[in-house]
Amino acid sequence: MSTDTVLAALRAALGDAGVLTDPERTGAYLVDMRKYLTGKSPAILRPTSTEEVVKAVEIVGAAGLGLVPQGGNTSYCGGATPDESGRQFVVSLERMAKIRSVDPLGFTLSLDAGVILADAQKAADDAGLTLPMSLGSQGSARIGGLLGTNAGGLSVLRYGMMRDLLLGIEAVLPDGSVLRDMRRLRKNNTGYDVKQCFVGAEGTLGIVTGAVLKLIPQASRRATAWLPLAAAAPLAEMLALMRRETADLISSFEFITTTALGLVAGSDSGLHAGEGGTLLIELSSSSDRIPLDDVLLGAVEQLAERGWIEDGLLASNERQRAEMWRMRETIPEGELKAGGSIKHDISVPISSVDAFLVRGAEIVAAYDATFRLSVYGHVGDGNLHYNVLVPPGEERLAFSKRIETELAPQLYDLAAEMDGAFSAEHGVGRLKRGLLERYGDPVRRQTMRRIKTAFDPGNVMNAGAVVDPLG
Ligand code: MLT
Numbered sequence: 305m306s307t308d309t310v311l312a313a314l315r316a317a318l319g320d321a322g323v324l325t326d327p328e329r330t331g332a333y334l335v336d337m338r339k340y341l342t343g344k345s346p347a348i349l350r351p352t353s354t355e356e357v358v359k360a361v362e363i364v365g366a367a368g369l370g371l372v373p374q375g376g377n378t379s380y381c382g383g384a385t386p387d388e389s390g391r392q393f394v395v396s397l398e399r400m401a402k403i404r405s406v407d408p409l410g411f412t413l414s415l416d417a418g419v420i421l422a423d424a425q426k427a428a429d430d431a432g433l434t435l436p437m438s439l440g441s442q443g444s445a446r447i448g449g450l451l452g453t454n455a456g457g458l459s460v461l462r463y464g465m466m467r468d469l470l471l472g473i474e475a476v477l478p479d480g481s482v483l484r485d486m487r488r489l490r491k492n493n494t495g496y497d498v499k500q501c502f503v504g505a506e507g508t509l510g511i512v513t514g515a516v517l518k519l520i521p522q523a524s525r526r527a528t529a530w531l532p533l534a535a536a537a538p539l540a541e542m543l544a545l546m547r548r549e550t551a552d553l554i555s556s557f558e559f560i561t562t563t564a565l566g567l568v569a570g571s572d573s574g575l576h577a578g579e580g581g582t583l584l585i586e587l588s589s590s591s592d593r594i595p596l597d598d599v600l601l602g603a604v605e606q607l608a609e610r611g612w613i614e615d616g617l618l619a620s621n622e623r624q625r626a627e628m629w630r631m632r633e634t635i636p637e638g639e640l641k642a643g644g645s646i647k648h649d650i651s652v653p654i655s656s657v658d659a660f661l662v663r664g665a666e667i668v669a670a671y672d673a674t675f676r677l678s679v680y681g682h683v684g685d686g687n688l689h690y691n692v693l694v695p696p697g698e699e700r701l702a703f704s705k706r707i708e709t710e711l712a713p714q715l716y717d718l719a720a721e722m723d724g725a726f727s728a729e730h731g732v733g734r735l736k737r738g739l740l741e742r743y744g745d746p747v748r749r750q751t752m753r754r755i756k757t758a759f760d761p762g763n764v765m766n767a768g769a770v771v772d773p774l775g
């Protein structure tokens with residue numbers, strides 16, 4: 305079948321607005337967010353319904369071509385970018401962005417996979433509930449992509465990753481059949497949990513078109529602390545103490561090093577880091593009866609008594625709280641402004657975080673003592689964004705290649721030695737597939753290949769990402 309015939313069939317099925325071929329409009333879908341990869345595609349498909357996704361999958365599959373599902377195109381690992389063969393259609397879910405329903409008694413939200421995270425949060429909010437998932441790209445990341453990468457973000461410590469929020473799914477499989485499992489059940493022990501296969505699969509097993517997510521009672525109360533740290537303050541011990549002393553009401557436990565904070569545009573609340581960096585801690589609750597500020601203050605005093613913090617600031621109003629979060633959330637933007645960074649999204653068992661920080665710094669200093677590290681992250685989850693800033697005068701892509709071959713393996717080896725992972729929350733995509741080959745357990749890799757082949761024997765879905773079925 306010629307490409308023209310395939311495009312004509314797709315136009316008949318999706319309408320002209322559903323099939324973009326004009327280079328002026330397709331360009332943005334073909335480059336990954338960090339501009340590492342540029343792919344080619346015969347067209348960008350923009351279905352408006354699950355039925356249209358089915359038609360697209362059938363037409364493209366029958367022509368022996370491939371598909372790359374795409375949400376907000378915010379993958380850090382090139383998981384939503386087609387390869388250069390020109391044989392993979394991008395399927396953007398951007399026109400499937402309906403909130404299907406909110407169940408206020410069951411605490412669930414049913415929605416299309418193309419809904420932007422911020423819109424999903426608002427839908428929950430409008431119903432007096434909260435979707436406990438927030439991250440820097442929430443204004444553009446879409447639910448399908450967040451599920452595909454099993455995204456984490458700022459409140460994983462208390463509410464988990466996307467996987468933990470997922471109750472039901474709708475997905476179009478590579479043969480065009482539709483898995484319809486949009487149930488709102490908390491309990492359903494009826495065999496394999498097939499929906500979870502799509503989480504973290506980055507579109508390699510099918511196209512997620514809908515989801516049911518867990519909500520929580522609206523987190524109307526918050527207590528937030530900015531805690532400059534003494535040198536070598538023991539983060540894991542501090543976390544354990546804080547969890548205990550706050551009855552586990554902590555929703556965020558974020559660590560920011562002095563260098564990372566220095567990249568952020570100045571604060572008007574005088575927020576600064578201590579010798580050991582800074583912690584940004586937040587407690588949240590839906591009940592006015594819990595004196596959150598007192599609970600937080602009592603716990604912080606214990607940190608002070610042990611000499612682990614230099615001083616501390618509790619947000620006394622929403623403006624101050626927002627400023628604390630702005631400082632944290634604009635670090636990636638600050639890195640970009642400083643010339644960019646090479647990102648290592650590392651996780652280790654929480655008890656190893658402190659050791660990783662010490663040994664990681666030694667590794668980097670031994671490689672090149674002039675390198676500047678921008679380290680920050682969700683320490684409450686054992687997740688460090690261990691980023692190397694591109695030195696002035698270095699070309700980003702060339703520098704990235706050098707780091708990838710010479711320095712990153714040493715950091716990943718260290719994480720592996722500590723039973724950690726080379727991707728905590730950013731996925732594998734195309735860019736980290738080699739790392740999965742290197743660090744993945746062989747039996748796990750083989751099982752992944754078998755799962756891929758069982759779902760997608762023709763390797764139609766996002767071929768080249770995450771797992772090579774023949775590898
Ligand atoms: C974050 O936590 O800010 C992101 O996961 C890291 C990033 O955007 O580089």
Ligand code: ZN
Nearest residue numbers: 457682689729
């Ligand atoms: Zn993060």
